[in-house]
Each structure stands twice: as C-alpha cells, then as structure tokens.
Amino acid sequence: MTLEAEVGVFVTGVLHYFGSTVQQAAQCGTPHLALGEHPEISDYTGVIQISGKRTGLVAFTAPKSMLSVMLMRMQETDMSHENLCDLVGEIANTLSGNARRDFGHLFQISVPAVVSGRGGTLDYPAHGRPIVIPIEWRNYHARLIVCLQ
Amino acid sequence: MARLSLNQRVQWLPVALTALCTAALALLLFSGVRLAARLQSASSALQLASSLTSQPQLLHSELTLIQRGLETQTYVGDSLRSLAAGRTASNRAYAHLASAMQDADLATRADTAALYAQARVHWQPLDTGLAKLEKTRSADLYADTAGGSTLTSAGTALKRAVDELLASQSRNTTSLAGELGDLAALLRAAVVRDGQSLRTLLLGGAALASLLLATMLYFAWRAGQSARAAGEAQRQIGNILGTVREGLFLIAPDGRIGGAHSDSLVALLRAPAPSGQTFEDLLRPLVDEKTLLAAGKFLGLLWKDKVNEELIESVNPLNQIEVTFRKSQGSAEQRFLSFSFRRARGEHATTDFVLGVVADVTERVLLQRELEQLRASNDSSSALLLQLLQTEPLQLQSFLNNVEVGVRRSNALLRSPGIGGAELQQKLQGVFREMHALKGEAAALGMDSFVERTHAVEELLAALRERASLAGDDFVPVVVKLDELLGHKQLIGAMQERVDHARSAAASADDIPPEKHGDTAVIATRAASVAPAARPAGLEQILQRLAREVGTPSGREARLVCEGLERIPGEYAATVRDICIQMVRNAIAHGIEEREVRAAAGKPPVGTIRVRFAEAGPQEYSLLVEDDGQGLDPAQIRDRALERGLLDEQQAAALNQTGAYRMIFQPGFSTATEVTEHAGRGVGLDIVNTTVRECGGRIGISTQPGKYTRFKMLLPRRDATDPAQSSAA
Numbered sequence: 007m008t009l010e011a012e013v014g015v016f017v018t019g020v021l022h023y024f025g026s027t028v029q030q031a032a033q034c035g036t037p038h039l040a041l042g043e044h045p046e047i048s049d050y051t052g053v054i055q056i057s058g059k060r061t062g063l064v065a066f067t068a069p070k071s072m073l074s075v076m077l078m079r080m081q082e083t084d085m086s087h088e089n090l091c092d093l094v095g096e097i098a099n100t101l102s103g104n105a106r107r108d109f110g111h112l113f114q115i116s117v118p119a120v121v122s123g124r125g126g127t128l129d130y131p132a133h134g135r136p137i138v139i140p141i142e143w144r145n146y147h148a149r150l151i152v153c154l155q
Numbered sequence: 156m157a158r159l160s161l162n163q164r165v166q167w168l169p170v171a172l173t174a175l176c177t178a179a180l181a182l183l184l185f186s187g188v189r190l191a192a193r194l195q196s197a198s199s200a201l202q203l204a205s206s207l208t209s210q211p212q213l214l215h216s217e218l219t220l221i222q223r224g225l226e227t228q229t230y231v232g233d234s235l236r237s238l239a240a241g242r243t244a245s246n247r248a249y250a251h252l253a254s255a256m257q258d259a260d261l262a263t264r265a266d267t268a269a270l271y272a273q274a275r276v277h278w279q280p281l282d283t284g285l286a287k288l289e290k291t292r293s294a295d296l297y298a299d300t301a302g303g304s305t306l307t308s309a310g311t312a313l314k315r316a317v318d319e320l321l322a323s324q325s326r327n328t329t330s331l332a333g334e335l336g337d338l339a340a341l342l343r344a345a346v347v348r349d350g351q352s353l354r355t356l357l358l359g360g361a362a363l364a365s366l367l368l369a370t371m372l373y374f375a376w377r378a379g380q381s382a383r384a385a386g387e388a389q390r391q392i393g394n395i396l397g398t399v400r401e402g403l404f405l406i407a408p409d410g411r412i413g414g415a416h417s418d419s420l421v422a423l424l425r426a427p428a429p430s431g432q433t434f435e436d437l438l439r440p441l442v443d444e445k446t447l448l449a450a451g452k453f454l455g456l457l458w459k460d461k462v463n464e465e466l467i468e469s470v471n472p473l474n475q476i477e478v479t480f481r482k483s484q485g486s487a488e489q490r491f492l493s494f495s496f497r498r499a500r501g502e503h504a505t506t507d508f509v510l511g512v513v514a515d516v517t518e519r520v521l522l523q524r525e526l527e528q529l530r531a532s533n534d535s536s537s538a539l540l541l542q543l544l545q546t547e548p549l550q551l552q553s554f555l556n557n558v559e560v561g562v563r564r565s566n567a568l569l570r571s572p573g574i575g576g577a578e579l580q581q582k583l584q585g586v587f588r589e590m591h592a593l594k595g596e597a598a599a600l601g602m603d604s605f606v607e608r609t610h611a612v613e614e615l616l617a618a619l620r621e622r623a624s625l626a627g628d629d630f631v632p633v634v635v636k637l638d639e640l641l642g643h644k645q646l647i648g649a650m651q652e653r654v655d656h657a658r659s660a661a662a663s664a665d666d667i668p669p670e671k672h673g674d675t676a677v678i679a680t681r682a683a684s685v686a687p688a689a690r691p692a693g694l695e696q697i698l699q700r701l702a703r704e705v706g707t708p709s710g711r712e713a714r715l716v717c718e719g720l721e722r723i724p725g726e727y728a729a730t731v732r733d734i735c736i737q738m739v740r741n742a743i744a745h746g747i748e749e750r751e752v753r754a755a756a757g758k759p760p761v762g763t764i765r766v767r768f769a770e771a772g773p774q775e776y777s778l779l780v781e782d783d784g785q786g787l788d789p790a791q792i793r794d795r796a797l798e799r800g801l802l803d804e805q806q807a808a809a810l811n812q813t814g815a816y817r818m819i820f821q822p823g824f825s826t827a828t829e830v831t832e833h834a835g836r837g838v839g840l841d842i843v844n845t846t847v848r849e850c851g852g853r854i855g856i857s858t859q860p861g862k863y864t865r866f867k868m869l870l871p872r873r874d875a876t877d878p879a880q881s882s883a884a
Contacts, residue, residue, distance in 0.1 A: 010632040011489060017628045034627035036582055037634045038569040039562075039641070135641065137634050140627070142574060 009060075012109070013037075013152050016064050017139055019104035020150050023097055024143060028076050032148075035140030045138045045151055047126055049073070050090050052098025055116035055129065056105065062131045062154035064105070066097045072146035091120045131155045169374035176367035183360040190356060194349040196258035201342035203252040207274070208335040210245045211328040214238060214281065218321050221288075225296065225314040228304040232293030242285040249275060261345055270338040277331040284320040288313065402513040405499065406434050408458065413508065423492065423513055425480050434511070441478040441492075457496055457509050464498055471495065475516065491520040539604055539647065543654050546600060550697075551651055554600055557729075558644045561593045562637050569630060579625040584822045586633065587616045588842050595736040595839070599701035608643055612636045694720045694732050698739050698766060705740050711747045712761045713782070715739070719768040724776075726873050727850075731778060734846055735766055737839040738780040738866060744839075745825075746784030746864050756861065758783065774872055775852075781865040787858040789815035796824060816856045820844040843868075 017034060024032035051067035073090045082089065098118035105115050121128065128151070130136060136153035217238045224231035256262040256271065296310035306314065395417075396403065402420030405413035410433040420429055426437055434454065438447055449472035456467045473494035480490065493516045501507035543551065568585040590612045597605035615633050619625060695717040702715050723731050747753075747762035754760050764782045771777035792815040796802040801821055802810065810818070818824055822841045843866075847854050852870040 008635075010635040013631050013635065014628070017631060021628075033574055035572075035574050036569040036579065036627045036630045038566050039634060039638055041563060041566060041641075135638050137631075137638065138570075139631070 009154060012060070012154065013137060013139075015104055015108045016101055016150060016152055019101050020066060020097065020141060023100050024141075027100075028079050028143075030079060030144070032141050032143040035142055037137055037139040040136040040138050040151075044127070044130055045136055045149065047121065047124060047128065047151075048148065049122065049124060050094040051121040051126065051128070052094040052096075052101075053119045053121060053128055054098050054102045054105070055119075056113050056154065057116075058113040059109075060113065060154040062134055063128055063151070064098075064101055064154075065128055065151040066094060066101065066141075066148065067151065068094060068141075068148035069146060072143065072148055075144065075146070087122070091122060095120045169370065169377075172370050173367065173374075176363055176370060180360060180363045180367060183356055183363060187353060187356045187360060190349060190353045193259050194346060194353055196255045197261065197342060197346045197349055200252055200255035200259055200261065201339060201346050203248045203255060204335055204339035204342050207245060207248050207252065208332060208339055210241060210248070211278075211281070211331045211335075214241050214245075214285065215321070215325075215328050217241065218317055222314065222317045222321060225306065225310060225317065228297055228306065230293070231296065231313075235288065235291065235293055238285055239289045242282060242289070245278065246282065249278065256342075259345065259349075261342065264341075267338060267341050267345075270334050270341065274331055274334040274338060277327050277334060281320075281324050281327060281331070284316070284324065288316060288320070291316075400514070402511075404429065404511045404513075405508040406454070406496075406511055407508060408506075410434055410454070412437065420513065423515055438473075441480075442473075442476055446472055446476065454496070454509065457498060458506055460498075460506055468495065475520065489517075490515055491517045539650065540654075542602060542604075543647070543651055546602070548651065548655060550600065551647075554596055554602065554605075555644055555648050555651070557596060558593055558605065558640065561589045562641050562644070565589045565637055566634075569634065574627050576625060579627070579630075580620075582630075583616055583619055583625070584841075587613065587620075587822070588845060590616070591839060592733055592737070592842050595701075595740055595842075596733070598704050598740070599697045599736050601700060601704060604643060604647075605640075608636070608640045612640065694723070694728075694735060695766075697732070698735055701736060701739055702743060702764065705743045706747070709744070710749045711743055712750065713743055713747045713764045714761050716763060716765045718766070720766065722770075723768050724873075727776065727870060730846060730850060730870070731768060734778060734843050734868065735780065737843050739764060739766065741839045741843075742780060742782035742784065742864070746782035746786075748785050752785075771869060776870045776872060778868040778870065779865065780868075781863060783863050786860040786862055786864050787816060787819070787856070788860050792816075792818050792824075796821075799824060816858075820854070 017037075021032055021034060024030060047065070048067040049070040050073055051065050053063055053065040055063050070090060073093050074085050077085060077089060077093060095118050098120070102115050102118055105113060109115075130153050134153040134155045136151050139150040139152070141148040141150055217234045221231045221234045221238070223229075224234065253262065253271065256267060261267045262271075291309055291313045295307055296313060297304045298307045392415075396415065397418045399417050400419055402417055402423040404416040404420055407413060412429045412432055412434060414430045416429060421427060424437055424441070426432070429437055435447065435451060438450055442450070453467065453470065453472055456462050457464075471494065473492075475491060475493050478490050478492055492513055494511060494513045496512075497510045498506040499508040499510050546554075565586040568582045568589075571582070573579070573582070590609045594606055594609035594613065597603075597609060612633060615636060619629055619633075622629070695715070698717065699715050702713050706712050720731075742764045743762075747764070748756070748758075750760040753762065762783055765779070767777075767779045769777050769779075789810075789812045793802070793807050793810050796810075796818050797804070797807045801818070801824055820840045820843070824840075844854065847868050847870065850870050852868055855867040855869075856865070857867075858864040
C-alpha cells in the first residue's frame, strides 16, 4: 500500500467518525507539510505510534471547545477533563482499529495515548515531515497529523 | 473413459446378479409349489388306493357274514347297511382316486392308468352285485313260524344273490385287491419320487437364497466401504477447500459458478455467496468494462476445445489485475488478484467445466515493485551522480534552492485557508504553476529525476482538475508527492555536498599515494574528467540545452540565437530565466514544425528561435522571444478552447483574433493534442503571464500563420519604478 493510500485510510477514518458517531459530517481542508518545525498541537491530542513497514505516528488534535460540543452531540453531559481525554483517545483508538484492519500485519500499532495541553510534544521520527490535514467541523478546527517514514 | 465404463459395469453388477438370483429363486419356488401340489395329489391318491386295497376283503367278509346270518336266521341288517356304505365309499374313493391321479399327472402314465383301469373293471361287477343287494329290506327276510324263523322269499332271494356273488366274485375280489395293492405301490413310488424332487428343489432354493443373501451382503459391504471412502474423500475435499488460500471455483457452460468452491473465494472477491452467480457478475464490481469484456472473450475461448489451452492462458486478461474494494466505512482497499483457468474435461473429452483459481498476489506485486524501484534507484543513483558531475555546482545549487522555494510556495498555497470549490481550484492552479516552472527548469538543466517527479505531481493535479468537484482530502497524494520531491532535493543536495567535498579533496590530493585515495578520490577524479571547470553556465547555455532536450524527442530542431542575455540585471536574472525557459519550450513544442513539415513549406528544416533582451527606454526592459514556426491560428485556438471547456459555443463564436491570442495565456489551455513532459498541460504561458504581471510588466504578441510568432515582454526597471505603482499595476 502506498503512503498516500495509508494517509487516506486515516483521513477517511476521522471523517467517518464524525459522520457516524458524532452524526454530523466534518470537512477536510487541504493537507500540507509541516516544514521546518513540528506542527502545533491543540488542547487534547490522541496519538498512536506505528512501527513495522513504516515508522511514525498518527495524531488527532482538537481544541477543548470542539471536543465539548462533540460530547454534547453524543448526549454526554460530563465535560470533565477525563471525559475529553477519553473522547480524543477513542478517536485515536478508531484510527488504530482502521489501521489494524487495513494494514494487517504490515504494521505494529501502539495502544492510543492522550496528550493534554498545547505545550506538549509528540515523538516524531527523526527525519519525518509530518503531513497535516485540517479537519473543519462547525467552525472548529482540528488537525490530523500523519508522520510516517 | 475405459475406467468410467468399468465403474459403470461394477455399479450394474450387483443389480444384475440380484435380479438373476431373484428370478431363479422365483422359478424354483414356482416349480416347488407345482411339485408340492402334485405331491399332495399323489399322496391323496396313495391314501385312497391304500384304503381301497382293503375294501374288497371287507366287502367279502360282510357278504360272508350275511351268508352265515341267513343260514342261521340271524339279523343281517347291519351287514347290509355296512355293504351299502362300503360300496358307496368305494365308488367315491375310485372317483377321488381318478381325480387325484389326474392332478398328480399319474392318470396319463401307462402303468398306473392300466392298473386303475383294471381295478375299475374288476370293481364294476362287484359294484353291480352289491347294488342289487341294497334293494333288500332286512325286515322282510324272515318269517316267524311255529317251528321257528324261516327265510321268506326275499330272504331266500338274498341268500341266493349273496351266494352267487360270493361264488362269482371270489377270484375277482382277489385280483382287485392285488391290482389296488400294485397301484398303491406305484403311487407310493411316485410320492417318494416327488418328495425327493421337492427336497432337492428346496435345497436348491435354500442355496440360491443363501447366494442371494451373500451377494447382497457383499455388495452392501462394498457400498458401505465406497460410502466411507466417498465420505472421507468429501471430508478431505472440504478440508482442502476450507484451508487453501487460493479461491478455487468451477464455471459451468452457462457461465455460473458451481456450488463447490474454496472458502477463500468469498474473502478474496468480497462476494458473500458466489455460487450460482455468473463469473461476469462477480467480476463486474472489480474491474472496468474493458477488462470485463476482454475476460468474457477469453472465457469464450476456453470453451472452444480446439483452441490450445496454453496459448489461451498467455492472453489471460485477468492474469494480474488491480482491484479496489469499497468498504462500509467509505474507505477503499487496493489489492492485486491473479486469475488462472484450466479446462476440466469430461467423459467425452469435451470441456465440462472451467476450473478457476484466484490468488491475492498483492504482497508479491508490491515486493516486486519495491525491488524494481530499488533497482531503478540503484541505476538512477549512478545516473544522478553523473548528472551532478555534469552540472555546474552553482547552477545546481540555484536549481535546488528553486525546488525548495517551489515546494514551499506550493505548500503555503495548500496551507492557506479555504475549502470551497473555487478556492481549491485556485490552490490547484497555483501548485500546477509551481510544478510546471520547476519542471521546465529541471528539463533545461537535464535533471531528469526532477522532471519525472514534477511531472508526476502534474499528473495528479491534471486528474484533479478534470473533476467536477474537489475536496480537501483529494490533495493527499499531491502532498505526499511534494514530500517525495523535497526528499529527493535533500538527497541530491547531500550528494552534491559529497561531490563538492570530493572535488576539493581531489584538488589537494596530489601528494597522497594512489592506494590511499579511496572512493572519494575516485569520484573526484571522475568529476574532474567530466566537469573540468566549475564555471557557471549562462542562461544561453541553459536554453541551448533545453532546446535540445525538448526538440530531439519530438523531431523538431531549432537553432537558438540569443542576444543581450549577458545584460540582464541581477534583480531580473531569475525572472527572465523562468520566462525564457517557458517561452523557448513553448516555441519548440508549439511553434517550430517537424523537419518534413518545414521542408514541405519551403522553410529550412531547422527552425530558429531568437531570444533578445534589451533596454527599452529609461523605464523598461524588453524581452523578445520569436520563432519562425507555424504561427498562431485563431480558429485552432478557438476550437481547442471549446474542446477543453474553457469557452462555450456562444463565447467561441464571439471570440475575435485578440481574444484568441489572449486565450493562450489561460490556465489549462494548450493546443497540444496529447500531454507530454513538455507540453499539453496549458501551464507554461500561464506561468509567463503570471510572472510578468507580478513584475508589473506587459506582454505583446505578433504572429503570422505559417511564418512566425513573436512575444514581446516589457518589464519595468526596478530602479525606475515605484514599487507601489508596480504592485498596483
């Protein structure tokens, strides 16, 4: 499977999550490369690490406000930090599931991890250039970050 | 075929044997029944004959008793009744004996028939005599007198009759008894004989029944064994079909998939119930119409027994196909499947089924591709190194910087906000321009690896441009290609550094003994031999090279005449270079005709392209690019704009000559009929137009069909132009 197809799997996974679980479609902005510096992460970030045929990470990062509205749409009333972490972790888990399903034995995929806070850093591979895919949903801006080598 | 016939015979054998045994047994039973009936009749006859044998003696005794009774005037009524009963019984017995002998087939035998006839002959007078006696009443025999009882006349008559009967029938009775005795003996012998026959028959029947039972048991055992073997074979086939990774299936003459297929078929084709579907229906979601049609024709050939199977397989259109499976969540999965087919011949050596085998060869294909890429990469590494050595370092450095800038500008366009259709189209056109400019420069420098990569990005963008609607994620492959382009630029940069390092090392390596030079020194020596002077090449050389690169493959040759390029001011060096690259490439790809066409038009076979840079008064520079090619044809431009959907019919009809000339600067417009590395995208003049406008300049065109095309670009002098005015313009 080519890199573009692999990135496509993650993009489709995130969009499907919004369409099915949140029941309101999100739109994808034009992807671009993060050149020179690592992309900024938002309030909450769900990350899966990948090894095997390729090495790197896939992360979904979103602001607290967006995640809160998503929880409300999912009939959740608890907007606690833990619940927001759970939501972003669940999205990462969905991505992990998609990767396992579509890539099979070619990749080893870690258990999803959650990073909270904008100052956090992700463990990018040494010479990778992350691809940033903006995710637009109800005037909120999240990002899918894919960095595979 | 012979084995099948034998099998059929083996299947029919138990049936035939059982039928034969049953028929024989039925025949035996029928004969036995008949024999038993005859034996029964013979036994009856024997019993009757035996009873009749003693009858004459009994009658004789009774007659004697009557005679004595009459002599002593005693009561003889009982004897008379006994005689009558004996006679009646004897007559009935003779009748029954005749009937029994008839039933026992003894009536027609000479000996028994003769004895019976004689006995009847001897019985007849006795019977007649006895019949007469029966008329006498016992009460009328005696009369009581004073002297005692005396015979009456009836008594006297009876006595006379009895005396006569005893006298006349004495010898007759003996003969009758003898004859009946002989008859009884013959009948006994017949009974014994029939009894023996019946016993033999029963023994034969029992033997036959045993044989039948044994036969049936044997064949039941055989059938059990066959059933067990068939069950085991079925289980093994089930195991094979359940375990084998390939999809195995049979195609019937009507094109439908048979009921038995391997489990993998379902997973490989993502078809939950392939049985009963036609092969065409299974393929339809996986392949395009063209492949489907070819597959149908190919399968048609397989059913023609006269066509060589090996030859057919060599034209199998499904030998390796790339298929896309849509998943429930909307994602797609690319797989490579390989189908192969063999004929399954039947009893009459004709094709009964076609055995199909499908395998997922994705891993193999990807590995093969990776190996090819690796091999190509190894090959291209040498070519790249040679390319680097042949390219002047400053020129290369400049180009690499431009690549970096081009990719970053493209990335900035993509990064800019906006996901609407028009915004996405703008981003697409912007990236297209950047890539086309880079491709042009790469071609001018002979950097084929960059030409390939930028061309690949253009291919993606061209496909996106044709779409009715665009979404942000459509650009994912573009970004990946940009990343690859940037990675390639970094690789070339690193290689260039090593080459430079090797060159400088070689320059100061005169004192080092040859055996200590190592790889670096060898590279440096080669570099020195290939590029002895690291002198920067001028724009004229770049354009000369570009003219060769673009012209040679298309059979268009052009002589480049440059003038004033050395006077290009530093601030315009990059701009004029970019413009010239696009214009010269455009002139060759669209202006200069092929040698034969030029010769036919009375022109020199080699075309001429003039590039002249000059000052045009105190405010401007002029850049002129002119070719003596076919010129611009407004009608052709109009037609092509219509074809590409850049104009509708109404707009095309209203398009004047000036409008047509303006049209050639439109993004996406090209007069080329096919897309090549150097023409057909409709980007080159768009880049020129954008570049000139960004500088605040203008473009003029003059042309004469069949004669020439001249582009004149006026660029404002930076030192003489107010930047604010420039940008406003």
